[in-house]
Structure formats: C-alpha cells, structure tokens
Amino acid sequence: MLRVELLKHFPGFTLDVEWSAPAGVVALFGPSGAGKTLTLECLAGLIRPDGGRVDLHGRELYDSVRGVHRPPRDRRLGTVFQGYALFPHLTVEENLGFGLDRMSRPARRQRVAELVERLRLGDARRLKPATLSGGQQQRVALGRALASDPELLLLDEPLAALDSPLRRSLRDELAGMLRGFGKTAVVVTHDLAEACQLADHIVVYDRGRVVQAGTKDAVLSRPASANVAAALGVRNVLEGVVLNAGAEGIQLVWRGYLLVAARGPSGSPLPTPGDRVPFFIRPEHVRLMRKDRYGTGGERQTNLVRGTLVGEVDMGAAFTLRFAVEGEGAPPARGYDLEIAVPKLVHEKLCLHYDRRWTVSVQPSAVELLPTA
Amino acid sequence: MTEPAAFLFSLAGVATALALVFGLPLAWLLGRHSFPGKAPLQAALLLPLVLPATLIGYCAVGFAGHPWVAAALGWLGLAPVLDWRMAIGIAWAGALAMFVRSAEGEFARVDRRLEAAARTLGRSEWSLFWAVTLPLAWRGVAAGVALAFCRALGEIALTLLVARALPPTPALSALGVLAVGCAAFLVLSTSRLTRAVS
Numbered sequence: 001m002l003r004v005e006l007l008k009h010f011p012g013f014t015l016d017v018e019w020s021a022p023a024g025v026v027a028l029f030g031p032s033g034a035g036k037t038l039t040l041e042c043l044a045g046l047i048r049p050d051g052g053r054v055d056l057h058g059r060e061l062y063d064s065v066r067g068v069h070r071p072p073r074d075r076r077l078g079t080v081f082q083g084y085a086l087f088p089h090l091t092v093e094e095n096l097g098f099g100l101d102r103m104s105r106p107a108r109r110q111r112v113a114e115l116v117e118r119l120r121l122g123d124a125r126r127l128k129p130a131t132l133s134g135g136q137q138q139r140v141a142l143g144r145a146l147a148s149d150p151e152l153l154l155l156d157e158p159l160a161a162l163d164s165p166l167r168r169s170l171r172d173e174l175a176g177m178l179r180g181f182g183k184t185a186v187v188v189t190h191d192l193a194e195a196c197q198l199a200d201h202i203v204v205y206d207r208g209r210v211v212q213a214g215t216k217d218a219v220l221s222r223p224a225s226a227n228v229a230a231a232l233g234v235r236n237v238l239e240g241v242v243l244n245a246g247a248e249g250i251q252l253v254w255r256g257y258l259l260v261a262a263r264g265p266s267g268s269p270l271p272t273p274g275d276r277v278p279f280f281i282r283p284e285h286v287r288l289m290r291k292d293r294y295g296t297g298g299e300r301q302t303n304l305v306r307g308t309l310v311g312e313v314d315m316g317a318a319f320t321l322r323f324a325v326e327g328e329g330a331p332p333a334r335g336y337d338l339e340i341a342v343p344k345l346v347h348e349k350l351c352l353h354y355d356r357r358w359t360v361s362v363q364p365s366a367v368e369l370l371p372t373a
Numbered sequence: 374m375t376e377p378a379a380f381l382f383s384l385a386g387v388a389t390a391l392a393l394v395f396g397l398p399l400a401w402l403l404g405r406h407s408f409p410g411k412a413p414l415q416a417a418l419l420l421p422l423v424l425p426a427t428l429i430g431y432c433a434v435g436f437a438g439h440p441w442v443a444a445a446l447g448w449l450g451l452a453p454v455l456d457w458r459m460a461i462g463i464a465w466a467g468a469l470a471m472f473v474r475s476a477e478g479e480f481a482r483v484d485r486r487l488e489a490a491a492r493t494l495g496r497s498e499w500s501l502f503w504a505v506t507l508p509l510a511w512r513g514v515a516a517g518v519a520l521a522f523c524r525a526l527g528e529i530a531l532t533l534l535v536a537r538a539l540p541p542t543p544a545l546s547a548l549g550v551l552a553v554g555c556a557a558f559l560v561l562s563t564s565r566l567t568r569a570v571s
Binding site for chain 1 (some may be wrong): 495504508509
C-alpha cells in the first residue's frame, strides 16, 4: 500500500493531494501543469514538500510532523524519467549497473548480465544510448530503474517522447513489463489510452488537486464530477433539469426533449425534481436512426433527438460528427450540441456527406448522470 | 635559474594546478547554483581577464611597493618585493579566471535530470559529481586547463619582466594603489550592472 499526502506551495501554484493505492500500477492522470510530475519528484525525494507524509508498505519515506525526509538513495525506488535521462557518456551495461555501486564487482557483473538477457539488449550492451532505438532506450531506462530491485517504481510520461506507431508498440511492451514487476508502480501520463492500458488504479489530477481516485473501471465509467469528466476528455457533457427521479430511472428535460437515464450519479443520492444536473453521453453511444427502418422497431424509440449534422472531423478509422439539435433554448457557442462517433464504413453507407438531417437515439444506460458538485 | 624557460614553465604549471584545485569547485558552484553574492564574485573573477597583464604587473609592483602596503606585508612576514611566489599568485588569478570562465558554462549545460537520475539510483552528491557531472563537463574543464596554462605562462613572464625592470618608486606605488581602487570600483559597478541586466 502506498499512501501519499503532499502539500507544496509555489508562487501561483499549490500542490495539495492525498491518495493511496494498493500494490499494482497507479496512473496519475491529468492535464499538464496539474502537479503530476511534482508529485513524482516528491515521492522520489528530489523535492522536499512543505507538508504531508509518504508511506510505502508501512515504511516512512517522508513525514513533515516527525521531520522524516529520506534522501532519494535511501528510498529504494527506481525512476524512469521523461525522455529516459540515460547517461550519454556510459554504455548500456554501465547505465544498467549505475545504481549497483554498493554491490561487489562480480555480483554487479552478474546482475547486469541478467538484465541484458532479460531485456534482450545483448547486441547493444556496449553501445552508448545515442545510438539505440527508441525501444532499446526504453528497455535500458526500465532496466536501470529495476536493477537494484526497488520497492517502488516511478515513471514520468514514459512514452511522451515517441511518435505514434512506435508509441503503441512500446506501450504494449511497457504494459507487459509493469505486469511482471509485481510491486507498486506510479505512472504519470496525460494520455487516457496510456493510463487505461498501463494502470489498475487511476488518480485524476487537476490544478494541483486530486479530483477523483479509484479503480480504472470506476473512474472511467463513472467520473465523479463534470470536472473529472472534462479532465478525462469525456465529450458531450450536458446539463438537464430533473423531471422525475425513481429507482426505475430518472427523467430529464434537455433542450425540450425528454431523456431517460437508467441510473443516478455514482456515490450520490438521487436528484430531486427541478434540480439542474450535469450528465454526459459518450460519442460512441449516440446512434443514428436509419430512415428505412425508423418507426418499425419499438425498442429503440427512447431518447430520440432531432437535428442536423453541421460538421465532421476525420479521425482516421472513424468520423466524429457534430450534431446541432433542433429544440428549445440556444445551442452552445461552439455551434453544435453533440459529438457522435461513427466508423468510416457507416459514414459511407448512410451517405452522411449528403444526408444531413437525422434523428438520433441514446440508450437510457448510456445517459450518465454526474454528481452536481 | 640557468634555464629560464623551464623555470617559467614550472611556475606556470604550479599556477595552473592551483587554479584547477580552486577553480573546479568554484566553477561547479557558479555553474550549478545561484546564491547571494554570485554576481560580484563573477565580476571579481573576471578582472584579471579584463585588465591587461602588463597593468596587473605594474599594479602588483606598485601596490606591493607602497610604504603602507609594504609595512602591512612586512608585518605579515611577506617580503614587499615581487619574487616568484608573488608571480605565481598573480598568474594564479589570471589562470583561475580563465579556467572558471571555460568550465562554468559547461557545468551549467549538464542536464539536471541526469543528476536527479543518479540520485534516485542511490548515489551521493560527491559520487555523482565524479560519475556524471564531471565526465559530462570534461570538455570545458580540459579547455579551461589549457587556457589557464597559457594565461599563467604569459602572465608570469610579464610579471617577472616588469618586476626586474621597475624597482618600486613612489610614483609607481601611487599608481598601484589607484589601480587597486579602480579594480574594486569596477567589481562593484559590474556586479550592479549584471544585476540590472539579469
């Protein structure tokens, strides 16, 4: 168990966070400037916080009340820095063995040989970092951090420096290695896909504070507030007025349409009629009603909304459509209400280039309510 | 002193070695840290480079020859004349300035994350200086040593020459004291200048 409680003031920025995580991989997720890297530096002991405590499996790394501040070398941790920070003047083997200077020479040589073998760096072991591929550099950085068998592994944006195809394959590799590590690892990232693939737990940061912490599934499926939803990059965060709320569902009015949500916000009481509540609908959960079938099947005819496609963004394999609703009230300043994700094939089949007026539907289970505050 | 060249070279060598011993921590301090009094210190270090070596020689002879200074030096047990020890001292100041100028920038360029990485890998500050910082800044250090030696050589030759040619006279003493005063003023004003600029 890793328990973290940190307070650090800078002019114009305050880090004030508290979270804990069981053994496994924890992702610190949030926009840049939210304090994620600062947290990592405090965990590593490179920066001394103004207050709080850090406790790893009952071992105190920092405690402001008792005046404990262990230097980095006594914390038994391994760090993978952003951009890796490999020593440019040392070979792969020397980089791997850099943290083992307290071992005897033969023991160190054996440990380095083990790492070279495990990380498939045999061909590169006498090369300098500048001549290595991105994948090899990542493996050296990980190997160097893992060499002394640390209790805690810290990774700062481990994939940030890479371009997209390489990033994908290295993410797979990193995920595999982190699973094999078996102890606590903290990964800083601003990429949601990265956080999802690498971590079991997610701590969401925003402007120096933790806005939500929990298991990956809990955070992803049920953001704790409109803020978290925004930080997670959730699209289509809207606001409606509650008409009726009960165990069987919640009825909302939004832009003059009646929407039914299957359940209330997580961890909060049901809203009462008349409340304004934020909710969101994932772009992939909005369905275009095919005109040739419209009106035949009854089961999908809940949460129907009429409107016009006013734009689309080519995302590669899919389109993100921009849908302006015809209804009461003014549309948002950006000119559309909903984002709808459709695969390219569907886009072509439905002739969305020409046919712009549509009725869309949303399953009640896909209308996700957020707590008000 | 049968071989003046060898004598000159060995004096310059001593001055360079002393410059390295004092200059290495100084360059590291100036390159990696900021602290109160950093700007005046940098300006003072710069002086031997800005002032022509001849002038420094003159000043040294004159300053040491001033009756009050001579008395003070005598009280400290130092001879008020320019001998080889003083020549080394003057050369050392120039060599130190050269060395620090060259090494300081190189120390400043060393990526701090590499030092942070060394810390998290269990190294002490002392150990990481020798294993990371110095090897990465060695070009600047080596260049500094070479420059320092050249400077020391030139300065020693000049100082000794001047010392032989000019026995301290009252006029020279006055010039020396004036020059030292000007130097002090220069240090103070440059440090204010650098503070205004930065």
